[in-house]
Amino acid sequence: MRTSNGVEWAIHTLLNLAVVGGGPVGSGRLADAHGLPAAYLNKQLQQLVKAGLLTSTPGPRGGFRLARPLEAITLLDVVEAIEGDNRLFRCTEIRCQGRIGELAPAPTGACAVNSAMGRADRAWREALAGQSLAEIRAELDRTPAFGEIVRSALQ
Amino acid sequence: MRTSNGVEWAIHTLLNLAVVGGGPVGSGRLADAHGLPAAYLNKQLQQLVKAGLLTSTPGPRGGFRLARPLEAITLLDVVEAIEGDNRLFRCTEIRCQGRIGELAPAPTGACAVNSAMGRADRAWREALAGQSLAEIRAELDRTPAFGEIVRSALQ
DNA sequence: GGCTTACTACTCGGATACTGCTTGTCCGAGTTCAGGGGG
């Protein structure tokens, strides 16, 4: 029960694209920047394109570029783009099955367990939605020569 | 990326044990109450025993019983008992690999991405820790004849 | 020389194998209870 590695890859890649700015960058260079398998990273980036976080251009000189500035991209956007909008807890309504399900009259109202877990789920999503990638980049920019290193690694 | 079904099963089973009270109940009856595979539910309950939420007694007339009252059991206790204390996001330190890792001098300080995801993780865990099973049972007790149905289903 | 055209190289995008974890099942160790035999 943990997020896939694609989330980490996507966040770092989006940050790198912001640092580079301007023109599109191919998945091969983006993958080499962090030693990732290019084809698999490409698959993850396609998810980001579907979610509207990236735009892709085929052909030579093609690649991916940010669809909107980092200020308008939250961690929740990235997580939902990679993982889908599935909740952390999925109620299978076992309260309506087995002997209790047979004896109980009807599933009146929402499942209390589901509601409680849903509250925690919302807390997680709100915390994710409250942090934009721009804030993370601001923290990364404190390290000296950060932008310079990323640009030269992706050149 | 979602919690295993064992979490849902464990919560409902703990609530049922509280309603029944007193003597131990075998995994077979607990499973029949919700139409679950008995052997697999037993496996989950063993995790709860290891975590100190349940006590088990072997032999005939044996089974599981609550180790402490519902007021002292939070949703976080159950989730960590089943899923382990792994975080939702696991940083693999890709910032130290690939071309950027070669060019950057040293991994000074914590990874900003990991910190941001960790904040959301803490929000989730705090929301889980803030809800006890006693509160959920109080909500379930509103439904008429709830305790009666559970007791007769587990008799 | 300038324009058209065919070609090459490079990109994304989806279809195709592989791996690890969640899920599910099975059998053995241990304990309680019941019943029979002996004192």
Next chain:
DNA sequence: CCCCCTGAACTCGGACAAGCAGTATCCGAGTAGTAAGCC
């Protein structure tokens, strides 16, 4: 009548398979740039 012993039934506990999502890889469709050929 009371106590002891043997057996059986039932429980948990851990060891052993199956299914599926995540992981990884490969090849085809499409495009920009280039170079050659023609006007």
